[in-house]
Amino acid sequence: MAIKDILTPFTAWKKVFREPVTVKDPLNDRPGAERYRGFHKNELKTCIGCGSCEEICENEAIDLVAVKGYDTKDGDSGLRPMVDYGRCCWCALCVDVCTTGSLTLSNEYTWVAEDPEEFRFVPGAENKEWDNNELGWKKPTPNYEFYGQKRQTMEELHPEERDHSFIEMIKGYSKEQAQLEADRCVECGICIATCPANMGIPEYIKAVREDDMEYGLKVLYETNPLPEICGRICTHKCETVCSVGHNGEPLSIRWLKRYIADQVESADYKRILGTDGIENNGKTVAVIGSGPAGLSAAHYLSLLGYKVTIFEQFAQAGGMMRYGIPEYRLPYNQIDKDIDYILSLGVDIKYNTRIGKDITLSELRDKYDAVFAGTGLHLGRSTGIPGTDHENVYQAIELLNKITEGKEIHVAEKIVVIGGGNVAMDITRSLARLQNQKYGRVQMIATALESEENLPADVEEVLEAREEKAIVNAGWGPKEIEIKDGKIKGLHVVKCLSIFDAEGRFNPKFDEDNKNFFEADMVVESIGQGMDINYITEDIKAELKFGPRGRITVDENIQSDAKWLFVGGDIIQGPDVIHGIANGHKAAYGIDNFLKNK
Amino acid sequence: MKEQKNIFNRQPDRSKYPAKKKNGKLDIDLSSGKFVKLWHGPNHPGVTGNMAIELTLSGDEIVDAKTHVGYLHRGFEKLMERRLWIQCFPTCIRMCVAEPDYNEYLLAKSAEELSGIEVPEMAEWLRTLVLEMARLQSLLRTVPGQAGTLSLGIGVQWGVYLRDLVLDLFEELTGGRVYHMYIIPGGVRGLLPDGFKKRMEEVLGKIDEFVKNIENLMFNNIVFKKRTKGVGYIKPSWVNKYGIVGPNARAAGFKRDVRKDYPYLVYDKLDFDITHETDSDIFARSMIRKKELVLTLDLIRQIMAKMPKKGDIKAQTPNVLHWKIPAGETYVRSESSRGEYGFYTVSDGSTKPRRINLRGPSYTHAVVLLEKLLINANIADVHSIMVSLQTCPPEIER
Numbered sequence A: 001m002a003i004k005d006i007l008t009p010f011t012a013w014k015k016v017f018r019e020p021v022t023v024k025d026p027l028n029d030r031p032g033a034e035r036y037r038g039f040h041k042n043e044l045k046t047c048i049g050c051g052s053c054e055e056i057c058e059n060e061a062i063d064l065v066a067v068k069g070y071d072t073k074d075g076d077s078g079l080r081p082m083v084d085y086g087r088c089c090w091c092a093l094c095v096d097v098c099t100t101g102s103l104t105l106s107n108e109y110t111w112v113a114e115d116p117e118e119f120r121f122v123p124g125a126e127n128k129e130w131d132n133n134e135l136g137w138k139k140p141t142p143n144y145e146f147y148g149q150k151r152q153t154m155e156e157l158h159p160e161e162r163d164h165s166f167i168e169m170i171k172g173y174s175k176e177q178a179q180l181e182a183d184r185c186v187e188c189g190i191c192i193a194t195c196p197a198n199m200g201i202p203e204y205i206k207a208v209r210e211d212d213m214e215y216g217l218k219v220l221y222e223t224n225p226l227p228e229i230c231g232r233i234c235t236h237k238c239e240t241v242c243s244v245g246h247n248g249e250p251l252s253i254r255w256l257k258r259y260i261a262d263q264v265e266s267a268d269y270k271r272i273l274g275t276d277g278i279e280n281n282g283k284t285v286a287v288i289g290s291g292p293a294g295l296s297a298a299h300y301l302s303l304l305g306y307k308v309t310i311f312e313q314f315a316q317a318g319g320m321m322r323y324g325i326p327e328y329r330l331p332y333n334q335i336d337k338d339i340d341y342i343l344s345l346g347v348d349i350k351y352n353t354r355i356g357k358d359i360t361l362s363e364l365r366d367k368y369d370a371v372f373a374g375t376g377l378h379l380g381r382s383t384g385i386p387g388t389d390h391e392n393v394y395q396a397i398e399l400l401n402k403i404t405e406g407k408e409i410h411v412a413e414k415i416v417v418i419g420g421g422n423v424a425m426d427i428t429r430s431l432a433r434l435q436n437q438k439y440g441r442v443q444m445i446a447t448a449l450e451s452e453e454n455l456p457a458d459v460e461e462v463l464e465a466r467e468e469k470a471i472v473n474a475g476w477g478p479k480e481i482e483i484k485d486g487k488i489k490g491l492h493v494v495k496c497l498s499i500f501d502a503e504g505r506f507n508p509k510f511d512e513d514n515k516n517f518f519e520a521d522m523v524v525e526s527i528g529q530g531m532d533i534n535y536i537t538e539d540i541k542a543e544l545k546f547g548p549r550g551r552i553t554v555d556e557n558i559q560s561d562a563k564w565l566f567v568g569g570d571i572i573q574g575p576d577v578i579h580g581i582a583n584g585h586k587a588a589y590g591i592d593n594f595l596k597n598k
Numbered sequence B: 001m002k003e004q005k006n007i008f009n010r011q012p013d014r015s016k017y018p019a020k021k022k023n024g025k026l027d028i029d030l031s032s033g034k035f036v037k038l039w040h041g042p043n044h045p046g047v048t049g050n051m052a053i054e055l056t057l058s059g060d061e062i063v064d065a066k067t068h069v070g071y072l073h074r075g076f077e078k079l080m081e082r083r084l085w086i087q088c089f090p091t092c093i094r095m096c097v098a099e100p101d102y103n104e105y106l107l108a109k110s111a112e113e114l115s116g117i118e119v120p121e122m123a124e125w126l127r128t129l130v131l132e133m134a135r136l137q138s139l140l141r142t143v144p145g146q147a148g149t150l151s152l153g154i155g156v157q158w159g160v161y162l163r164d165l166v167l168d169l170f171e172e173l174t175g176g177r178v179y180h181m182y183i184i185p186g187g188v189r190g191l192l193p194d195g196f197k198k199r200m201e202e203v204l205g206k207i208d209e210f211v212k213n214i215e216n217l218m219f220n221n222i223v224f225k226k227r228t229k230g231v232g233y234i235k236p237s238w239v240n241k242y243g244i245v246g247p248n249a250r251a252a253g254f255k256r257d258v259r260k261d262y263p264y265l266v267y268d269k270l271d272f273d274i275t276h277e278t279d280s281d282i283f284a285r286s287m288i289r290k291k292e293l294v295l296t297l298d299l300i301r302q303i304m305a306k307m308p309k310k311g312d313i314k315a316q317t318p319n320v321l322h323w324k325i326p327a328g329e330t331y332v333r334s335e336s337s338r339g340e341y342g343f344y345t346v347s348d349g350s351t352k353p354r355r356i357n358l359r360g361p362s363y364t365h366a367v368v369l370l371e372k373l374l375i376n377a378n379i380a381d382v383h384s385i386m387v388s389l390q391t392c393p394p395e396i397e398r
Helices: A003-017 A052-057 A091-097 A175-183 A190-194 A201-209 A212-225 A227-233 A235-239 A253-263 A266-273 A293-303 A332-344 A361-367 A397-407 A422-439 A459-467 A577-597 B076-080 B083-093 B099-115 B121-146 B154-174 B197-219 B222-228 B236-242 B247-249 B280-304 B363-373 B379-388
Strands: A040-042 A060-068 A079-084 A103-105 A284-288 A307-311 A348-351 A370-373 A394-397 A416-420 A446-449 A471-474 A476-484 A486-502 A507-520 A522-526 A565-567 B036-039 B052-058 B061-068 B328-336 B339-347 B352-358
Touching: A003 A397, A003 B197, A003 B222, A003 B247, A040 A079, A052 A060, A052 A091, A091 A103, A091 A471, A091 B083, A103 A446, A103 B154, A175 A201, A175 A253, A190 A201, A201 A212, A201 A253, A212 A227, A212 A577, A227 A253, A227 A577, A235 A253, A266 A332, A284 A293, A284 A361, A284 B197, A293 A307, A293 A332, A293 A370, A293 A577, A361 A370, A361 A459, A370 A577, A394 A397, A397 A422, A397 A522, A416 A422, A416 A486, A422 A446, A422 A459, A446 A476, A476 A507, A486 A522, A565 A577, A577 B197, B036 B379, B052 B363, B052 B379, B061 B363, B061 B379, B076 B083, B076 B352, B083 B099, B083 B352, B099 B121, B099 B328, B099 B352, B121 B154, B121 B197, B121 B280, B121 B328, B121 B379, B197 B222, B197 B280, B222 B280, B222 B379, B236 B363, B247 B280, B247 B339, B247 B363, B280 B379, B339 B363, B363 B379
Parallel strands: A284 A307, A284 A370, A307 A348, A370 A565, A394 A522, A416 A446, A416 A522, A446 A471
Antiparallel strands: A040 A103, A060 A079, A476 A486, A486 A507, B036 B052, B052 B061, B328 B339, B339 B352
8 A cells, every 4th residue: 555546646636627528528519520410300201102112110200291292193103201200219210212312311409399299390391491502411422332233234246247137136134133133122113103004113013023933923923914125125114114224224114024924934924824714704805906005904804714816907917026026126926925915815916907897896896795906007107298299208107017917118228217215126126137248238217206315216216226237317307208200319307406395385486597408318307106996986976085196085994985995005195015014903993893884 | 378376466365265065166255244136237337238147246256247138138149130231230330339331341252151251342441440440449449448437537538539630530431420321232432532531530640649648647657457357357267168258369369360360351352460468367368458449450551551542442242132042051250359259150142141140259258258358347337347358248148
């Protein structure tokens, strides 16, 4: 025991003369640190209500609720997160997982309210003093991801391998790629609401992840009987709204659908989908047209026990999917796989039978309990500019028909296509392949009214057309086809300034001084298609109502005012495959309701 | 190892009193008037957290002690079986309030080890930094806290103030003061903020001064020495028998430290020696913790100097919303300020852990060892002994 041990503790007395820390650091308003995890902030306009925050919250502190001023629309659930601060633990996982980056935390941590109810609110919807705080927790950057932001690269044929043949160019995912791609899904379901057919997308993506193809196929067939087709050429509105796409690349939903369908042998379909031995209920339905709408209606009606007969004007089924879409995008054997399964359900099909010519609509009305018409848009539209009556001016759709039928078509050395939609790209790329086969080089120009950014065709279609050495020259309005000595010399165009007027009507404005000339021996028009509903005779027409652009008015079950007639597909909506499929499905439901209550 | 003679124990030998019954139990007849039952806790300033010790006293000496837990049970281990792996991350930290970061680290490490994910080097350094900062803030409470149990409160006040400065640093780096939620499966949640090193050095400088002051206040204090030397003696032979780890084992002469014995994170790149003492009493354990505090200051300085300037903070993991960890089991461990702290994790290959079991030092120290140490101790030394074991009841019953 040293004397030192008695004295040294008293050295603490020197602190007596120092200011206490409570005086040095008084309890004043010290702002939280830059990364402090305080109360939530939410940019309601950026938020899409995907619910990933709700999903990851371990305390169930977040509920998605409807907020005034935000309506449900494509790509937005219309819901916004409400946070219950009685449950929140300020872990900020909700911020880190937020797909749009709208949700952040402020650095405010000293808010006091008397009413406990006030601690449950929708951040961003109620003005809080911290709404404009710059500081607070934000998702760390870079390379800090809770799910993959990048797509798995899809293998496709190199432009030089594909530009002279009609072999399918997209190779499809391997199992590993598909599972990695499927892993990126946050299962928000925004896509389900946007898909016209309301497919169970997160559910079948989950099936890919878990490598359960049979379950995946079941999910696909719940709403879509043409997965092989849709998996290749769907307009994938789901991908446009995919929440993962807000801060990264959207999921390749379309390719994943294709992956599932590709994995299952057609021989197994009936077993997996349990569609063996469906009992016939004795009622009959006629379906006009074997396009997506007709096939979809036939499929779901057969499952309900109806005897369905399809009337098809061409020699093979598929409608525009077979006769419009080129083989390199959608191989015929894949169309057959989907269609053969539907036909195996007991659906009859009468080929080469055109309504109005071989059999009339009234005959169908009398012979069948109900009729579904999905006749599509098969009439090409003309620009009507001088020179379009020349024999070497063609409609894209008729050329595409002929290519499918294997008929010889005229392929000139230099071709101009008028139009910038997907059909225009289809014909451009088809003709480019034929030019390659015939002349060994491509001299194709596709010209469209729309500017480069507003081209109606899918971005990848335009890109791939260019890879195949076709020229896509956007923003020009056709003026005249120059004809000299009975031969086409080319197309005169003028710069297009705007397409629609202030009221949103089609009324293009041109800069007449900015001219251009595209040399060509052949011109193809591809500015959209029209419907041919002349098979509906006047007496039946009298029963129907017509809406804008001559479209037949139908109710939510696709039922027209002539109660026995249901109308769907491109002639009322779209044009695209998935709307047709959705219409067909609705029609099956509508027809079933109609016939049950008849 | 040779047992130390307990030369400072001035308490009378009561080992023969009360007598043992034939069945080996103590013959305590409360109606005899010789004994008093006293509940120490569950709410008592001398008890770290909520647990109770049922004491049987003869005069002011303890003849029997029984620990009771169950006041803090929140079922975190069970709760985690119902949560996604990522959702366990805000849950597991609450198993030990004093040093939540070790839970974060062990959960992340389990997930990474089972799914074979390699963490970027930068994240490893940041993890080490955070774990050492966690040790620092914990020791800033425990070291002066030992004197606090003997009513020497001033050191506690100094420590709490400095701990607050460390928490400020935590707030800057992690966004939280107590529950940092920084170490996430795959990496960490942020780089060092600008100017962090400078502010860190300022705080470390203040703690250096604190160490000197506390040396004078506690370790050169005759009262502290008299009250702690020879009290709460842990026989070295008990160390292996009861699974005593950390400072409690090191004070008994065992050079055991997970950081050295099973190096994890970047500890193999840091230069340090295992602290140790031999007296195995409260004083020795306090001394170990003070040395640990100095060591931690040194380690933090080393980390700040050796850390890379930039780098990725997180490895790419599967989508956390449906992250399936391959089936398997693993035991991962780290050295917390209380000793070896480990997670035994079992995954059945689903999105949720099948079982996460915490191996915490407090279970052996506070439940089993404490009961033994209290026998023959003076009633005034109960919380002193308990604090010297650095027990943390929330971690006993998670």
